[in-house]
Amino acid sequence: MKLKIKLLKPFSDAVGKGELELDFDGVTLKDLLKVLVNRYPRLKKEFYTKTGELTDYMCMFVNDKPISALNGINTELENGDELLFFVPISGG
DSSP: OEEEEEEOTTHHHHHTSSEEEEEOOOSBHHHHHHHHHHHOTTHHHHHBOTTSOBOTTOEEEETTEEGGGTTGGGOBOOTTOEEEEEOOOOOO
């Protein structure tokens, strides 16, 4: 299946670009994260803590829906899905 992935900082810095089109043979978002880390090793420190858990600050959307409104990391992906990875910024 083909996926479109948009990466905002710091993920775009780790990959070297802000958008990817990826041929993906997996099923879930968890599978996709593994593929991305294998292809772009610098993403590992952005996606995971030292203990291997997903970082708390990372936000992921599939087709404009947060993964918290779907099945989280176990969300099944489909051909043509568009994903967004970003870190929310707040200030005051």
